[in-house]
């Protein structure tokens with residue numbers, strides 16, 4: 513299949529998938545230097561089947577994952593994760609020209625990363641749930657007190673699936689992510705599945721600014737999907753008290 517014969521613009525998924533990436537990928541697409549966040553609390557929302565929290569915990573970081581599905585037990589999540597993995601790989605296989613493959617070395621390498629993330633997540637989930645590191649939450653509301661976390665990360669959800677949600681959902685969800693952070697929120701990517709920036713990003717930045725939040729589009733050292741190389745970074749315009 514080539515660009516001109518299919519031209520879908522991006523991956524076409526049937527649903528929001530329970531899927532996730534590894535800590536090494538998180539460091540790239542959030543342009544994150546964990547040495548600057550030692551001794552802090554980090555929230556991954558929504559985490560999906562990412563292994564960021566499992567791996568960060570081993571590095572001594574206080575990290576918490578939340579997701580709509582974290583009321584489910586391990587077996588149900590594993591079955592959903594496997595079905596969603598098959599769905600993504602099947603859809604991705606036909607549109608590989610829309611992606612840069614240097615990091616993974618090709619589709620097989622990408623699958624290897626996905627399995628690694630999933631295995632680490634699945635291994636950590638039962639005990640992590642008991643320890644309060646995997647918590648059910650449904651945006652636009654989060655079950656955490658104000659400023660519970662220093663840094664809040666939100667990957668491959670909000671703008672990526674922007675056709676599933678309206679502007680109000682995006683604004684309220686981002687205000688909520690900000691409410692539970694004391695320092696910073698990073699949201700990657702700002703592009704949708706078609707690699708085009710979220711069409712209302714300027715309205716969003718203005719509305720956040722009117723709430724005293726500084727929102728800026730920042731380039732990141734990651735461009736797996738071509739042109740998806742920016743995150744939205746929120747900080748406060750005045751010191752958060």
Ligand SMILES: C[S@@+](CC[C@H](N)C(=O)[O-])C[C@H]1O[C@@H](n2cnc3c(N)ncnc32)[C@H](O)[C@@H]1O
Pocket residue numbers: 528529530531532533534557558559560561562578579580581649650651652666667668669
């Ligand atoms: C693609 S995964 C997240 C991937 C992960 N953050 C990463 O970058 O690898 C998207 C997740 O969003 C969750 N989700 C869908 N709607 C949600 C909502 N309203 N609130 C919280 N999580 C939601 C789904 O259950 C799914 O696990």
